[in-house]
Amino acid sequence: VFRKRFGDRVAVLHSKLGLNVRYDQWMRVRKKEADVVIGTRSAIFAPFDQPGLIIVDEEHDTSYKQEKKLRYNARDLAVVRAKMAKAVLILGSATPSIQSYYNVMSHKFKYLPLLSRVGGGVLPKVSLVDMRGRKNKDGEILSPELKEAIGANLQRGEQTLLFLNRRGFAGFILCTSCGYVFRCLNCHISLTYHLKEATLCCHYCGFTLRSPALCRNCQGKDVLYLGLGTERVEEEVKRLYPLARVARMDRDVMIGRRSYVKILKGLRDGTIDILIGTQMITKGHHFPNVTLVGVILADLSLNIPDFRASERTFQLLAQVAGRAGRGERPGEVMIQTYNPHHYSVLSAMNHDFFRFYKDEITKRRELSYPPFSxxxxxxxxxxxxxxxxxxxxxxxxxxxxxxxxxxxxxxxxxxxxxxxxxxxxxxxxxxxxxxxxxxxxxxxxxxxxxxxxxxxxxxxxxxxxxxxxxxxxxx
Ligand SMILES: [Zn+2]
Ligand SMILES: [Zn+2]
Ligand SMILES: [Zn+2]
CATH class of the missing domain: 3.30.70.600 (Ribosomal protein S10)
Structure with a gap:
């Protein structure tokens, strides 16, 4: 797209390029043979004398932070560089980070709304499946509601994404009757469950608790350890729909780029009926025939031991919801959760960033987490x-x-x-x-x-x- 418009005045910088190619591109910028640089994280160091415009797309994405060797956040550096060069900086996102929107509210940034949905199409219909208090003897992961929707989708010959919003493997304990999750009283993050020691502990301050037998909220006995993997979801889906063509996409299966491309192609060609995956499937692709997205359990990301758990959950849910029905057919999103009243889930369901921001910023202020510290x-x-x-x-x-x-x-x-x-x-x-x-x-x-x-x-x-x-x- 950029080459068409700007010809060979475009340089590309990212770490997947070979060293020679990267050096070439770098030198072209230095010799002023290129006016536009497109790149990942490290492109922020491009050797322009006078950058006039810096655009950071999907500014909320945590991968802007480099976690190895030289640690830096390319988005934050972009802010600094734009300031130094007196350049214009544009941060783009459908789900802005709390940090950036806080900067808007404190008049450091200016807010520019985008008034229509990119690529047109209507927003999908989002519904919640309340998982609390269900008698589920076989430990099935899919609710009857979601099963029915998948079945109907299969019959129409349309595709389904099942999304497991898991990060890392930190397990937690949840009351399946009322949805209560044990949190640290000092830090308010979810306590992590340790099977071997039978303890719950806070990974910010070290607070530790013997693993409880009763729910602190409803005194019920249905406190369960929740640790779910894509494999288990895949097993269940294959058992329920033996004729469906099922594929799985997560870090364990996606070893090379080739397997990744193969699955994306399968989705596009219609040789996959149901795709099960983690975060990877939320990133920027467009599948017009995917009309149903099922979020297996919103609680998984709500309870990662991180003060940004709510923010991440909102972003993830909003983004998977964006996967459904971008084509001509309207999409449907079903979110299974034990916390149907949580503001992250509710505001994602209503596509309402502002409502989410209001609730989240209040929490951060109360607990004195960034941007207040x-x-x-x-x-x-x-x-x-x-x-x-x-x-x-x-x-x-x-x-x-x-x-x-x-x-x-x-x-x-x-x-x-x-x-x-x-x-x-x-x-x-x-x-x-x-x-x-x-x-x-x-x-x-x-x-x-x-x-x-x-x-x-x-x-x-x-x-x-x-x-x-x-x-x-x-x-
Ligand atoms: Zn621990
Ligand atoms: Zn703590
Ligand atoms: Zn309870």
């Missing part, structure tokens, strides 16, 4: 659990004693943890974390600098300390 996450990694734990506690002691030494940090900062990360071991490396929360950036950063200087004195070999400023991923 700033976070720095010290991540501690190592191959030996003992060393990692030892280091973490020493770092925790150091933080607390430094905090006591000065009045600003005593009043303006909160030290949470240390505690194991929700995903406590990845690729053989143990992971712990220590979270510092502060209302003012200046105090927070000053404090963390002092901590880092003193932390050099902690001599435990084989442990790596990573400083994550404004963390996007708390797993």
């Amino acid at each position: 700033h976070l720095i996450n010290f991540k501690i990694r190592g191959n030996s659990l003992q060393s990692v734990v030892q280091y973490s506690y020493k770092l925790g002691d150091l933080c607390r004693s430094l905090q006591q030494k000065c009045e600003e940090s005593r009043n303006g900062l909160q030290v949470l943890g240390p505690v194991a990360a929700p995903l406590s071991k990845i690729k053989g490396k143990y992971r712990w974390q220590l979270l510092i929360k502060g209302r003012q950036v200046r105090i927070l950063h000053g404090f963390c600098k002092r901590v880092l200087e003193e932390a050099r004195g902690i001599r435990i070999p084989g442990v790596q300390l990573i400083v994550d400023v404004d963390p996007m991923n708390m797993l």
Whole structure:
């Protein structure tokens, strides 16, 4: 599209390009042979002298944050770069991040509404399936309502997406009678369930509870551990619809780009009737024949141990809803949930970002989470659990004693943890974390600098300390 319009004055920069090609493209920009750069994250460093316009599409997407080596958030850098160059910056999204919309409300950004739906078409009809209090002896994942809709869709020869909004594997406990979820009283994030120890614990502050037998809200006995995978959904779908052509798309199956392309092609050609998948299926594709989207359980992303869980859920639900019926036929979306009154679910159902923002920003203010505070996450990694734990506690002691030494940090900062990360071991490396929360950036950063200087004195070999400023991923 861009080449048609601007000819060869366009350069492309992204990390999948070979080193030589990337160098070429980079040099073309330097030599002023290109006026337009299209690229991913790192394109924000494109060597323009005077950028006039920077556009960040899908600005809410957390993948703008680079999590390896040099940690940066390309969206935030775009804000800085535009300011320095006095350029115009456009952040685009159908589901803006709370951070960016807060900047609109505080008059740092200007809001430009898009008045019609891209590609036309009507918004799909969204309905909720209340899963509470159902007697479900066989532990079936699909409700009768959703089953019926899938069956009808199959008969019409139309396609169905089943979406599992799971991130990581942090399990939690939920009361299937009333929908109550155990949360940390200090941090308000969902407590993570540990099967082996039979405990629930908060992965921000370390608060731990023996795994309860009764619901705290309704005293019912139906408190259940919820950990669902796409495999289980696939099994059930295949059992229920033996004649349907079923495919699955998640990180376990999608090893190469080829399998990914194959599934997308299958959807387009109509050789797949039902596709089951995670986040991957929400990203930007357009399937005119998909007329039904089923969200297996909204609660899965509502309860990831992260203060942004509600924001992510709203974005995910709004985005999957956008997958349905962009063609000529109107789409239908069914969301199964134990929390039908949660504002994330309700506002996604009504396609109402503003209502969501109002509720969410109130929560953030109450609990003093960003944008009303700033976070720095010290991540501690190592191959030996003992060393990692030892280091973490020493770092925790150091933080607390430094905090006591000065009045600003005593009043303006909160030290949470240390505690194991929700995903406590990845690729053989143990992971712990220590979270510092502060209302003012200046105090927070000053404090963390002092901590880092003193932390050099902690001599435990084989442990790596990573400083994550404004963390996007708390797993
Ligand atoms: Zn835990
Ligand atoms: Zn907590
Ligand atoms: Zn209950």
